[in-house]
Amino acid sequence: MRPQSLFPLFCPVDSLPGIGPRLAKLFEKLTGPHVADLLWHLPSGLVDRSFRPTVAEAPSGRIATLVVTVESHEPSTAPRRPYRIRCRDHTGFLTLVFFHARQDWLERAFPVGEVRVVSGTVEHFNGEAQMTHPDRHGTLEELEGIEGIEAVYPLTAGLTPKVVARAVSRALERAPDLPEWIEPSVFRQRRWPSWKEALTIVHSPESEADLHLDRPARQRLAYDEMLANQLALSLVRASMRKLKGRSVAGDGSLRARIMPSLPFALTGAQERSLKEITADMAEPARMLRLLQGDVGSGKTIVALLAMLNAVETGAQAAIMAPTEILARQHFASIEPLLASIGIRAGLLTGRDKGKSRKAVLEDLAAGEIKIIVGTHALFQEDVVFQDLALAVIDEQHRFGVHQRLELAAKGRAVDVLVMTATPIPRTLTLTAYGDMDVSRLDEKPPGRQPVDTRVLPLARMEDVVMGVERAMRGGAKVYWICPLVAESETSDLAAAEERHLHLSQIFGERVGLVHGKMKAAQKDAVMEGFAEGNIDLLVSTTVVEVGVNVPEATVMVIEHAERFGLAQLHQLRGRVGRGSGASTCLLLYGSPLSETARARLEIMRQTEDGFRIAEEDLRLRGAGELLGTRQSGLPEFRVADLTAHADLLPVARDDARLILETDPELQSKRGEALRTLLYLFERDAQVRTLRSG
Template sequence: MDGTLRRLKGIGARKEALFARLGIQTISDLLQYFPREYEDRSRIWPIGSAPTPSPTPVLVCGTVRSVQELRPRRGMTILKVLIADDSGAVELTWFNQPFKKKVFHVGMDVAAFGKIEWAYGRRQMNSPETEQGGLSPEQGFVPVYGLTDGLRQNDVRKAVREALAEAERCPSLLPGWDGGRSVCGGFMPELQAYEAMHFPPSMEVRRKAREQLAFEELFDMQLGLLLRRRQEGKQMGIKCGPNGSLLKQFISQLPFSLTRGQTQAFLDIQADMESEVPMQRLVQGDVGSGKTVVAAMALTKIVENGYQGALMAPTEILAIQHYEEFLKLFRGLPVRVAVLTGRTTAKERDALLEDLRRGNIQILIGTHALIQKDVAFCDLGLVVTDEQHRFGVRQRAALQGKGRAPHALFMTATPIPRTLALSVYGDLDVSSIREMPPGRKVVKTYAVGEAMRRRVYAFMEKLMAQGQQCYVVCPLVEESETVDLQAATALYEELRATVFKNRPCGLVHGRMTGKEKAAVMEDFQDGRISLLVATSVIEVGVNVPNATVMLIDGAERFGLAQLHQLRGRVGRGSQQAYCILLSKGGSEETRQRLQWMEKIHDGFELAEKDLLLRGAGRLFGYAQHGLPDLKAADIVRDISLLTAARDKAADYLKGPVDEETIYAALERRFGTRFQGLLNN
């Protein structure tokens, strides 16, 4: 049945377009567009007793005593409406809204909602919301929604009331479906729960409604993830044999011993690959924890079983870095490794693709170039995606589609708590590498203010004089690549012309071509550049053991996860490394974040802290994973609900289910994100 907004009274083409800007296209979307806050209009204050000044808006009712319009200068009008009750009077004022003069007349009863202030010896309420008749129809807790230009609060409130009435006439318009709701067992009828979220009679009722709807939402989401996992489980994958001589030789010639975390992660992978069900596993671990070696072991295992492997990295720099590392790891072994990026020449590319089709290349490393149509494998058995959150769902699926149900291994250096992994990676098995390789020194981290800038520069100069190298990461000015680039360029020019004029300096930023960035990075890796000024493009994919200082300018503008990623770029050699967080103050939250960076060096622990500070959505954008943004639920505070919902969903799928009905319900709830949820 048609559930578009045009079905609602008062919604024409113009308003439909405005709601679409907010991501609201259906009645179901509108019902899930919950208020960001509520105005407390549950109490009508006697005007004389109302707190003045009032820290929050208050509701008063009175009779109009006078209506006055002032024109203090050309192009400006001030409307003053004095209302009073038995306890006192308050003046309602509006600037440059002359049309309101026709609304009011002496003797009319008016309800007004706004903040009261003292002005010129009397109570005043500037630009209040008013209702004629004295009693506001919006008494109680009134919703306040996020808006877009052209939409007013009343537009959304009226539309939501219409949507609730329409859903009462046609319950199938409600998100979710009856089967799921019956399993979840709510406190109140579904429609009543949505009404309580938008127009709650009390905050306690609203709390119960949110908990009920959050559980149902998490149940539906987990059901979708488990269904996707079930679909993958039906596929016949590549059943590998026990570890053979090639893998044993690979491990024996490693120049170091595997950590306990690396060993356990590979045992998990080994069990997956020796099963008939295609592996879907995420390995998460801090920068430098040794994920790449674990991936190389998995690729060795697939090669000795007669298949090819592919590793996709998000940047050219990182792909080449992996290639160079793999050449060392596979030295002396009968495994041919190749790399394909945008820099590969047409002649080299043609020869490489021919060898790949014939099966002469066992492991191919590359960037997005791997998913181009003409890249064809002889028999692809394992796909490894590095820094997987940097790729969209379709890109990852496109690479897996180049084989017949290949095993899939995902790696990320952005550790996330187990509870969040349940939701974001609900369809994956997760292995975590917690410890760092032995001998790696902790990066000493200091949070300092602007007053320390000169001393920091002097410290960097001292280390560069000893032959060490330094990074300077520029502050994020705003959500504008152009402005950030200008800031980076200005700082680079200033440093190379003044403080570090005797040192070779380089600059990398996001607007440079891959070839330009790679050339600068090559100079830095080879030691021809002592100081590298960069935007946060160096967050992933730089390994320079001789770099010992990471100066993050404007550290208050970065999140914990990003600061930790940047810190991981130093401390990769035998020398002591330093991360200096230079900030210009900031909020209490900012100070807390920088203090944690000084004290905590475990990425998993920092991820927990970041989650508490910033919430799941901002820490880890769901869209990257093809997962929907949650409307009622919050993964941070709803951990127990998430776990219970997952258990309920798993139990539900043990019995006979109508998958088509479930798919339709998930599409109604999650809209276009539904495709990412099920068709990864």
């Protein structure tokens, strides 16, 4: 149960006065559905309304707060003409200008003969001062509330600054005094304010400096969020450890037989990771391990050997991929290797129907199929294993935690190995995968050639097309990446469909097209044509980013490369350089280039180290945009900024570990306060694990 002290904060946002159903929808879009969400909606700037000149002294272009007497109203005489209100003080005249305003409302707000306070940007027109749509206005008694420093909040269409500021202020009134959850020595050493005090400070900045991320109040709130994140992950990890596991330790016989068939000897990183995985599997506790490998670092081989470890004990293993293309590709690469040592593999995707699907399900339930490769189809109720011991999940960020658990529930005490080809900076690994042990593949298999990366302006398009033609004459396959599917009115990006048409006029039927709006079967057919058939030039949106393996592809052209994030450019470049031939990646950019875009393209030119690229991406863009947190399954922080507050994360992690060592059920006085913290940041599910554990 959520603590009673938080009830006022978890009421719907329309429980605040002045917010009806229409505004509630807009607030939900901007901040979230609860009053608490408004507390995390922090100011992005401020407006200083303390400048109070006379009308004659008010300069053009500056915000000023003026005290004037209303002289007369001049209603609009034509639809496009503004409504004017003439005012004065002892030094001169000021005209207030309103477009599309209601006369009855203006007459009530500005009665003739009365003194009014107006605040806004002053302009001069025909030598006389005017103010169009004052930001704030009121009576002389309201002067104090108008002339101070005002926080400016991010907005969405339909919400005005005044409405958002008022809603935040009302949410703050509901914020209770909460018991302190920060460890006393950290609290004293950092000289942080209390939680409620910190909230009040960040929402009432008095200078630009108060908006900085390193201010004590902002740091304190960032630490609260990081502590909630680390404590939640530690709780998940502890509850996984509590679950009954089983020791899975094969005798190495199948692995020894398959080793001679592998294309390369294992790298040091593969050997190390494999040792960590098999040691985990041998433990009586359940394994939950992340295998992080850069593009082409050989994760699939490591996963295959881990699955054989399970098969050696008489059990089964499953590998789940996010797309059908990827699942079929995994199957195509591991099935012949397994067949050579007499182990049967199966494939199950959404496309498999009828008799063939029924046969796979029967053989899986009977234990005839030892290793199954599949997509989300593996979750379906009628998929039954004889004895599933290891679940491998590829491209973890495409799946939620609950899907991970669903697959693990298909067996008894299943070990879980999660893989990602997206190199993630260490700070983000902590925030997203703190509940897992991490193995890193940071070496490439021998024989992999570096990719020659060049940066060119779009103006050299003709030269690029000629270069592509030469490469295709020499037998190369070429990727051509465009950022959008169809030309939209709001964008000048090259559309994939248009580029496909243009290149088809030059190369005819050798050009294929793949984009996210195509049906899976259509996409697969084109990809197959590119991998094995007569398609030599594949025009595509970023759907080819993850996993697709075409060793003959040696040229990658990325149009408008400046519009992509570093992690995405690195993933795309990883589609070439997978065979033994020399490969090239051409990054085409549109001018003018921003400083950040220039820096990104320069890093791509300098290095192929995905981990270095990920750290640079985090530095240049901040965590919010990195990998696009919504799609990537990475946590979205509301207050903490992982670049500015990175030093607080290890402190939060160590504190979370210490808490769970000394008070695993969070029963102490501080433990109770920490439960409140978890509920405050909506980590309710993790609190529930305390009870279910």
